Amino acid sequence: MKKSLYKLSIFALALGVSFAAEAHRAWIVPAATVLSGDDPWVTFDAAVSNTIFHADHAPFRLNGVTAVAPDGSEIELQNPHTGKYRSTFDLNLKQEGTYKIVSASNGLTARWETEDGERRFWPPRGSAPTPEGFEKEVPKKAKNLKVTQSSRRIETFVTAGEPDNQVFKPANVGLEMVPVTHPNDLFSGEEAEFNLLIDGKPAVGAKVIVLAGGMRYRNQQDAIEVVSDKKGKFAITWPAAGMYWMSVSYSDDKAKKPATQRSGSYTASFEVLPE
Amino acid sequence: MRLRLLLILCVLFTLPATAKELTISVEIPRINVAEYHRPYTAFWIERDGEVTNLAVWYDLEMEDAKGEEWLKDMRQWWRRSGRSLDMPVDGVSGATRAPGQHTLAFTDGKAPLGKLTAGEYTLIVEASREVGGREVLKIPFQWPPTQQQVLNAQGENELGALSLTLTP
Numbered sequence: 001m002k003k004s005l006y007k008l009s010i011f012a013l014a015l016g017v018s019f020a021a022e023a024h025r026a027w028i029v030p031a032a033t034v035l036s037g038d039d040p041w042v043t044f045d046a047a048v049s050n051t052i053f054h055a056d057h058a059p060f061r062l063n064g065v066t067a068v069a070p071d072g073s074e075i076e077l078q079n080p081h082t083g084k085y086r087s088t089f090d091l092n093l094k095q096e097g098t099y100k101i102v103s104a105s106n107g108l109t110a111r112w113e114t115e116d117g118e119r120r121f122w123p124p125r126g127s128a129p130t131p132e133g134f135e136k137e138v139p140k141k142a143k144n145l146k147v148t149q150s151s152r153r154i155e156t157f158v159t160a161g162e163p164d165n166q167v168f169k170p171a172n173v174g175l176e177m178v179p180v181t182h183p184n185d186l187f188s189g190e191e192a193e194f195n196l197l198i199d200g201k202p203a204v205g206a207k208v209i210v211l212a213g214g215m216r217y218r219n220q221q222d223a224i225e226v227v228s229d230k231k232g233k234f235a236i237t238w239p240a241a242g243m244y245w246m247s248v249s250y251s252d253d254k255a256k257k258p259a260t261q262r263s264g265s266y267t268a269s270f271e272v273l274p275e
Numbered sequence: 276m277r278l279r280l281l282l283i284l285c286v287l288f289t290l291p292a293t294a295k296e297l298t299i300s301v302e303i304p305r306i307n308v309a310e311y312h313r314p315y316t317a318f319w320i321e322r323d324g325e326v327t328n329l330a331v332w333y334d335l336e337m338e339d340a341k342g343e344e345w346l347k348d349m350r351q352w353w354r355r356s357g358r359s360l361d362m363p364v365d366g367v368s369g370a371t372r373a374p375g376q377h378t379l380a381f382t383d384g385k386a387p388l389g390k391l392t393a394g395e396y397t398l399i400v401e402a403s404r405e406v407g408g409r410e411v412l413k414i415p416f417q418w419p420p421t422q423q424q425v426l427n428a429q430g431e432n433e434l435g436a437l438s439l440t441l442t443p
Contacts, residue, residue: 036353037344162358185354273350 024048026060026267027245028101028156029213033184033271035160040093041078042158044101047086052245053213053269055086060154062087064105070097070166093160098184100167104153106174108134108259112142148251149259151175154267159184172200175250175264180233186272188241195233198250198264202232206250206264210236213243241274295383295419296442299329301400302435305374312405313371314433315345317352318379322396326356328364329387330379332371335363348403351411383419391418402433414439 028046035042045053046060059082067075077089093099107129110122122137123129129150139145151174157167163182170176180193196203210224228234228248238244251263299318318329331352334342343362347353362368366387381388396418403409410433414426420441428437 034347034353034358036347036358037342038340040344159358187354275351 024057025050025052025245025247026154027053027269028060028065028103028154029053029243029269030101030156030158030271033156033158034273035093035158040160041090042093043088043090044156045086045088049085051215052211053243054216057085059083059085059087060103062089064103065089066102067091068100068102068167070095070099070164072166075099091158093158096161097164098157098159098167098182100155100157102153102155104151104155104171104174106149106151107131108138108147109150110134110138110145110147112139112145115143117143146261147255147259148261148263149255151264153177153265156269157183170197170200172197174199175203175206175248175266177248177266177268183268183270186238186270188238188272188274191235191237192270193233193235195231196228196248196250196266197232198252198262202230203228203248203250203264204230204232206232206234206248208234208236209247211245211247212240213245238272241272244270244272246270294385296440297381297383297388298440298442299379299381299398299400300436300438300440301377301379302430302437303372303374303377303402304430304433304435306404306407308407310406312407313373314402314404314407315349315371316400316402316434317349317357318398318400319352319356320391320396320398321355322394324355327387327389327391328356328360328367329381330369331357331362331364331367332369333362335368335370345403345405348409349401350403350409351399352401393418398439400434400437402430404433408432410434412437416441419443 026048028044031043045055046062046065047055048060049055049057062077062080062082065077067077069075075091078092080089081087091099105128109129112120114120123133153175163184168178170178176197178195178197180195186192196206206228208226208228211221224236226234246268248266251261253261255262303314316332320327320329333346346357346362349357384390396416398414398416399411401411410430412428412430412434414428414437416426416439420443422443424441426439430437
């Protein structure tokens, strides 16, 4: 029992997603998204907190975070550190082009009721779903059994020199965002277009929320809310320069057995420059 | 009579062909601050999204090309052409200039102006100063000029008086 738990926790660590933090807002924010010069460096904050972008709740664990270079290779997170309220790391952008920083996971989650009417869910808080765990822990038949294929993705982008599109190629698994307007070419007052995919197909009717940073310094959320169209597209016109948090949620019932529902969550941060 | 005709013809043939000229006069303002840095300044002309860079002043003497780190602070220049360039660019890159009046002269057909096709252009000058501000000035103009023209713009912070002289 101990051995399998150990294996499970290693696997969970590898997937690196804390499902306990589901209710809160997660973000990875670079200190700059447009970099010039030879070999620039850029630093990042990663945290889970509801006030955007104030790190006042929990750090975002870095074990599931990868940085993808323009040529598709993974580059090392330099000087990684996880503190009380946030994680930080640096990246050395040796290649010219656009980098994607991503934490993604995909798996089955389940909810059911026991014969006594007690509510159960899997995976337990703080651990990531695994196929073995699912087989073992989730009953094949139960009252109000609901199995969901869940995907969760948190991303941000930075560009050294001239932007390019290599890192936007989707994996075609779960909920993904393929930018139409380059995410490191965003300016106040301009419209930016985005494309959403669910398992490689257009994600229609996905709910999008965009929040500007500096939330502590205003009295309202001032959320921009849009829904993706039948091509999975949506557009945002940035009201002002600053750092923005975007969160997309999607669900449908076109899932593969044993799941009856598909759900996806996509989160990203964007920098919008003044004219 | 024939001699006079010959004389006239000689004079006509010795007259130099005048090339069209574009001259920019820019004032880098004197700013009274304890920590003053000369601004990074970019000069370019644009037409339908096509950019012709005329001059880019930055800290090009720094070791390991460290001065390139702040080229992106000239936000519009960076976005419209800078990020696609391999700096320094011969004939365009230059060191930052001290406060005062500076003149840049360009000749049609010669680098970096080159041969401009006829049409409506905009001269854009962008300045960004360390621990200071950033300013952009634009002057629209018609090319080629049919007569001598002087067009002006006035900056408020990082740029002073800007004038563009077009000579046919």
